[in-house]
Amino acid sequence: MESTEKPDIKTTPAVYAKLNVIDSYEEERDDEEEEEKRDKTKIIILVSLLILIVVFFVSFVLGRYSVSIKQVGYIFAAKLFNLPQTWTIEQEIVVFQIRLPRILSAILIGAALSISGAAYQGIFKNPMVSPDILGASAGAGFGAAVAILLDYNVFGIQLFAFVFGLMAVGLAYLISSIVGRGNSSILLLVLTGMVVSALFQALISVTKYAADPNDKLPAITFWLMGGLSSITYNDIAMFLVPFIIGAVPIILLKWRLNVLSFSEEEAKALGINTKKLRLVIIFCATLLAAGSVALAGIIGWVGLIIPHLARILVGPNHKDLIPASLIMGATYLLFVDDIARAALSMEIPIGILTAIIGAPFFLFMLLKGKKGAWL
DSSP: OOOOOOOOOOOOHHHHHHHHHHHHHHHHHHHHHHHHHHHHHHHHHHHHHHHHHHHHHHHHHOSSSOOOHHHHHHHHHHHHHTOOOOSOHHHHIIIIIIIHHHHHHHHHHHHHHHHHHHHHHHHHTOTTOOGGGGSHHHHHHHHHHHHHHTTOOHHHHHHHHHHHHHHHHHHHHHHHHHHTTTOOOHHHHHHHHHHHHHHHHHHHHHHHHHSOTTTHHHHHHHHHHOOOTTOOHHHHHHHHHHHHHHHHHHHHTHHHHHHTTSOHHHHHHTTOOHHHHHHHHHHHHHHHHHHHHHHHOOOOSHHHHHHHHHHHHHOSOHHHHHHHHHHHHHHHHHHHHHHHHHSSSSOOOHHHHHHHHHHHHHHHHHHHHHTTSOO
16 A cells, blocks of 8 residues: 655755745845835825815816916916016905815815725724714714704804714714713724714704795705805814814824724734724714815715725725825815816816716726726
8 A cells, every 4th residue: 555645854954045035035025015015005195185186276267257377376476576567456355265175174184084984984994984884974973964954054054063963973973882881892982883873864854844935944955965155264263173083083093994904802912902092083983074074065975986996906004094085075076066167057066076076987987896806
C-alpha cells in the first residue's frame, strides 16, 4: 500500500533564499498597490475640489440678472486689491448681497449633510442610513412649524428647529436606553429613531392642520420644502457655530470610525470606548443635520447619496471618505441650487429637486449594488 505522506522538502540555504525573494516581491507589490490607491484617492479629492471651485464661480453667472464670469472675477479682484470700480451698483448687490450668501450656504449645508450621512452610515454599519434616521429632520421640521405658527421671526424659527431636532435625537437615544436597560444597541436605536421620526411627522401634520390656511399654512409648507433664497450673512454666521462644533470632531475622529466597523470585542481590544465614541459621533452628526434643517428647511437625500458616491470613488476608509463626502456634498448641493434658480422662470424648492434627482440615482446604485459593486 502506497504512503500518502508528502515527502519532506529540504530547506537548504538556496530554498530559503528563494522564499525570501518571493516574500519580499509580494511585499513590494502590496506596497506599490497601496501607494497607487493612495495616489488615486488624492487625485479624486483634488479633482473634486477643482470642480467645486469651477461650480462656485459659475454659480455667480446663473440667474435672471446677467453678470459675466469676467465681471465677477474683476469685482472680487477689485475688492481684494483695491482696484478702480468699473461695475454698477446693481451688479455689486447681485454678487455680494444675493448670490454670494446663497452660494456659501449651499456649500456649507451640502458639506454638513454629507459629513453627517457618512458618519451615521459608519456608526450603524449600514449604507442605507441617512441623517434623519433618528428623527433629527422631523424634529427640526416640527420646531420650525411651531415657530411659524406662533409668528416668530427668522431667528426664532431657526432656534426652534435646531432645539427640536436635537430633542428628537435625544428622545430616541433615551427611549432606546430605557428599553435596552442601559444598553442601547444599534438596532434598538434605529427602531426607536423611526418611531420618534413618525411621531414628529404626525405632530407636523397637526401643526399644519391648526394653521391658518391663508397665511401660516403656505409658509409652513414652503419652509418644509427647503430653500436657500432668504438666507443672509447673519444666518450663515449663526450656522457656522454648529457646523464647526459638529464637523471638526468628526474629521478628527474619522480614523476611529473605521474601528466601529469591527465587532464590539475587537474595538474594545484596541482600547476604544465604543459607547462613548458612538454617542459623540451621533451628537456631532445630529448637530450638523439639525443646523442644516434650521437654516434651509428639510433637504433630503444629500446625506444618503453623496457618501455612497464618495465610497464608490475613494473606498470605505473614513480617512478618505469624510473629506471626499464634504467636498462632493458641497458641490452637489450648489449644483442643484443652480438648477433650482435657473431652470425655470420661477424658483423650484431645492428639497423637491434633491428628491427628484436623488431617488433615481439611488435606485441606479441599488441596481449596481445587486451586481456586487458596493453593498
